[in-house]
Each structure stands twice: as structure tokens, then as C-alpha cells.
Amino acid sequence: MTKKIKTHHSSTITELTLDTVDPEILVQVFDRIALATFVLDKHHVIVHWNSAMEALSGLHRSEMIGTKDQWRPFYSSSRPCLADLILEGGHDADVEHYYTNKYMKSQLIPEAYEAEDFFPDCGENGEWLHFTAANIKNSEGEIIGAIETLMNISARKKAEFELMERERIYKELSITDSLTGLHNSRHFYSELEKALETSRRYNHKFTICFFDLDDFKKLNDNHGHLMGDKVLETFGALVRSSLRTLDTGYRYGGEEFAILLPSTDYDGSFVVADRIRESLSNYQFRLKDGQTFNTTVSIGITEYLTGDSVESIMNRADDALYQAKRQGKNCVVSV
Numbered sequence: 494m495t496k497k498i499k500t501h502h503s504s505t506i507t508e509l510t511l512d513t514v515d516p517e518i519l520v521q522v523f524d525r526i527a528l529a530t531f532v533l534d535k536h537h538v539i540v541h542w543n544s545a546m547e548a549l550s551g552l553h554r555s556e557m558i559g560t561k562d563q564w565r566p567f568y569s570s571s572r573p574c575l576a577d578l579i580l581e582g583g584h585d586a587d588v589e590h591y592y593t594n595k596y597m598k599s600q601l602i603p604e605a606y607e608a609e610d611f612f613p614d615c616g617e618n619g620e621w622l623h624f625t626a627a628n629i630k631n632s633e634g635e636i637i638g639a640i641e642t643l644m645n646i647s648a649r650k651k652a653e654f655e656l657m658e659r660e661r662i663y664k665e666l667s668i669t670d671s672l673t674g675l676h677n678s679r680h681f682y683s684e685l686e687k688a689l690e691t692s693r694r695y696n697h698k699f700t701i702c703f704f705d706l707d708d709f710k711k712l713n714d715n716h717g718h719l720m721g722d723k724v725l726e727t728f729g730a731l732v733r734s735s736l737r738t739l740d741t742g743y744r745y746g747g748e749e750f751a752i753l754l755p756s757t758d759y760d761g762s763f764v765v766a767d768r769i770r771e772s773l774s775n776y777q778f779r780l781k782d783g784q785t786f787n788t789t790v791s792i793g794i795t796e797y798l799t800g801d802s803v804e805s806i807m808n809r810a811d812d813a814l815y816q817a818k819r820q821g822k823n824c825v826v827s828v
Contacts (some may be wrong), residue, residue, distance in 0.1 A: 519541075520541070522767070523541045523543040524543050524544045524545075526543055526545065528545055528640070528642040528643065528644055529543070529545040529546040529548070529549040529550070529642065529643040529644070529645075530543045530545065530546055530620050530640065530641070530642045531546050531557070531563060531576070531640075531641055531642075532629070532635035532638055532639070532640045532641075533563065533576050533577070533580060533610060533638055533639050533640075533641075534637065534638045535580060535636060535637050535638055537561050537563075537577055537580060537757060538559060538561055538639040539557050539559065539561070539562070539563055540558065540638070541554075541556050541558070542554035542557045542558055546643070549615075549643060549645060550564065550566035550615075551566070551616075552564070552565060552566060555669055563577070563641075566612075566614075566615055567612045567614060567615050567622075568612075568614055569614045572591070573587075573741075574590060574610060574626070575588070575592070575596075575606060575624055575625075575638070575641055576626040576639040576640065576641035576689060577779065578591065578606075578626070579604075579605075579606070579626045579627065579628050579639040579641075580628070580636065580638070580639045583604055583605075583606065583628065588606055592608045592610065595608050595609060595610050596608035599625060599627070602627050604627065604628055604771065605626060605627035605628075606625065606626055606627075607623070607624065607625040608623070608624055608625075609621065609622070609623045609624075609646065610622060610624075611650075620645055620647045621641050621645070621646045621647045621649075621650040622644065622645060623643070623644045623646045624641060624642065624643040624644070625640070625641065625642050626639055626640065626641040626642075627639065627640055654696060657686070668680035670729070670743075670744040672722060672725055672726055672729070672744075672801075673725055673726060673728065673729025673730075673732075673744045673750075674726075674729050674730065674733060675729050675732060675733065675742040675743050675744045675750065676741060676742065676743045676744075677743065677744060677745070678743065678744070678745035678746070680743065681743040681745045681751060682803065684741060684743075684753060685701070685729075685753060685803055685804055685806075685807075688753050688755055689797065689801060689802070689806065691755065692755075692797045692801075693799075697755065697756055698756055698757060698758045698761035698796065699753070699754070699755055699756070699797040700753075700754040700757045700758065700759065700761070700795070700796045700797070701751060701752070701753055701754070701794070701795060701797075701806055701807070701810050702751065702752045702754065702762055702765070702766045702792055702793070702810070703717050703749070703750070703751050703792065703793045703794075703811060703813070703814045704728075704732075704749065704751065704752075704766075704769070704790050704791070704792050704814075705748060705749050705750075705790065705792075705812040705814055705818070706724065706725075706728065706748040706789075706790050707723065707789045707790060707791055707818075707822040707823060708788070708822075709724075709747070709748040709788075712724060712788060714817065716780065716786070720778065720780070723778065723787055724778060725748065726745075727773075727778070727789070728750070728812045729742070729744065729750075729774055731769055731773055731776070732750060732752065732769055732807060733773045735765055735768050735769050735772070736752065736765070737753050739756070740752060740753065740754050740757075740765075741753050741754070743754070745796075751810075752765070752766075758796060759794065759796050759827050761763065761796060761812065762794050762796070762827075763774060763825060763827060766792045766794055766825045767792075769790070769792075769823070770789070770790055770792055770823065773788065773789060773790050774787060774788075774789045774790075774823060775787070776788075789822055789823035790812065790823070791814060791817035791818050791822045791823065791824060792808050792813075792817055792824070792825040792826070793811065793812065793813025793814030793815070793816065793817055793825075793826055793827075793828070794810070794813055794825060794826070794827040794828075795809040795810045795812075795813055795814065795827065795828050796827075809828050812828055813826045813827055813828040814826070816828070
């Protein structure tokens with residue numbers, strides 16, 4: 494059965510059939526489409542493979558027309574393309590199976606789909622493609638074929654990923670102390686509030702530790718600010734290496750630091766804090782003349798109590814820290 498096309502010309506309606514269209518003209522029509530395009534008949538056989546499709550796939554139409562190899566540019570083994578699924582009825586479950594969370598129904602063409610996906614077997618290094626597929630019906634409404642168009646969007650995707658990475662880096666920099674690599678004070682207060690809310694809601698244990706480097710002003714006066722920065726940088730590295738994935742460390746003052754330990758009681762937090770204290774006290778800092786020196790840190794610990802606010806838990810941690818200072822420094826005190 495041939496498909497009839499109605500055309501309007503000089504206020505009259507003319508009926509044409511596809512049989513009357515010169516096949517060479519039809520090939521030219523598809524070749525004038527700037528998007529990579531191929532057409533399947535109802536038996537999933539390729540009947541058109543335009544020049545843009547040749548450029549995208551690297552496969553000449555002479556290799557493809559008359560075959561069912563439409564999968565070759567995109568996959569390492571035979572599987573349905575979107576146009577094949579359209580020919581099978583375009584059921585959402587089938588499309589979802591092959592393009593999970595990557596497709597949507599076309600807002601422009603009924604019964605058509607569009608999708609985006611990365612094709613590792615397309616090109617030398619893989620390509621991101623945006624593609625659409627729609628059915629072709631005869632005058633009786635029977636599906637007699639499907640058309641799929643594809644656009645290489647790798648450059649756009651690369652720009653999107655680069656923007657996301659820049660935003661991630663910017664966000665990370667905005668909450669990170671550049672010298673120690675720990676989070677900064679602004680982030681400390683927001684994360685402390687979140688940790689308290691979690692403990693209130695789920696009745697989880699939670700511990701906070703405050704650190705203050707002992708005699709840091711004297712260290713700066715005796716050895717210079719560059720060496721003082723070296724001590725801060727080293728202490729930040731010691732803190733980071735002592736924390737679990739869910740723990741977080743902060744520099745919230747000049748030589749003042751904190752760590753938040755979710756799901757951790759006094760005993761667990763004491764082990765972490767004392768390990769950091771001991772690591773610093775054993776660390777040998779070397780001066781330009783070859784001499785070495787050690788420095789220490791005082792630590793205060795407190796555990797979340799029902800009804801705690803940011804202010805109340807910080808006050809207790811401060812009290813514990815001051816007790817550690819009064820007890821001779823280089824020690825851990827819990828309250």
C-alpha cells in the first residue's frame with residue numbers, strides 16, 4: 494500500500510504517492526538534513542542512511558542500507574536502537590529497560606521519544622549523543638517504519654561537566670582553610686548545627702573536640718611566622734589522617750581547631766583525640782640551622798546532651814579545653 498501525501502498549491506489539493514517521488518530526490522531530502530538520520534522499514538531494515546549519519550558513524554550507506562546493523566555505530570554487540578523500540582510499539586517499559594533515566598517522551602511529536610546517553614563504542618573515545626525517534630505511518634495509521642535522528646552533544650556535555658567541576662571546586666574552596674586543608678569556621682558552625690539536629694532527631698551519640706596549640710604565640714615569636722604556618726599545616730594533616738570518613742575537622746580560629754565525631758561517645762572520641770595529641774608531640778619540626786623542636790596541643794571533649802544547643806555544647810567543650818590548659822597542657826580533658 495502506498496502512502497498518499499496531500500499538498501496545497503494555488504488553492505487546490507493535489508494527491509501524490511511516494512511512488513511518484515524520484516528515489517534520488519528522496520535521498521537528497523535526507524542528505525539535506527543536517528542531523529545524522531537513518532530510517533528503518535517495518536522489518537527493522539535500514540532504508541535510508543544520510544550523509545550526516547555517515548560522518549557521525551564512519552560507516553558508509555552502502556555498508557548499512559539493506560541490513561539490520563543500525564546498532565553498529567553505538568554498541569559493541571547487537572541490541573535495539575530507539576527506532577527499533579518505536580517499531581515494536583514504543584512501550585515505556587521497553588524504552589525504560591534500555592534507557593533507564595535517560596529518556597523522555599517528545600513534547601513536539603506524539604508517540605516519539607528523545608534521549609541522551611554516552612556511547613563508549615562511538616568514535617575513538619566515545620561520544621555523548623542526543624537522539625530522537627518517531628514512527629512513520631501510512632494513510633490507514635499502520636506503522637510502516639521509524640526514523641531516528643542523532644546529534645553529537647559531547648562538546649556541550651564537556652562544558653557542563655567542566656562547569657560542575659568548577660562549581661564543586663569553588664564550593665570546596667569556600668568552606669576550606671587553605672593552609673591546613675581542614676574546613677573553615679563558617680562551615681564548622683553550619684555542620685555543628687546539622688550534627689546536633691541529627692542527634693536530637695535520632696537520639697544518636699555525638700562528640701565534639703576542641704584543640705588549641707600550646708604556646709603558639711611564643712612559637713611564632715621564637716621561630717617566625719613561616720615556621721608557625723608549618724606547624725599549623727602539619728597539625729591539619731595529622732588531624733585529617735586521624736579521622737574516619739564520617740568525621741570532620743575544622744580550623745575555626747588562628748591556632749584553634751575542632752573535630753565533630755558523629756555516633757561516637759567519650760571513650761571513642763578520647764582515643765581519636767589522644768592519638769592526634771601524641772602524633773603532634775612526637776613530631777620533629779626542623780629549623781633552618783638543623784635544630785629540631787616539638788610542640789604540643791591541649792584538647793577538650795564533650796558529648797551531646799539532650800537539649801543541647803550550639804552555644805551550650807561549645808561552652809562545655811571550651812570549659813574542658815581550659816581545664817586541659819590549667820592541668821599543664823599537652824593533655825585531653827572531657828566534661
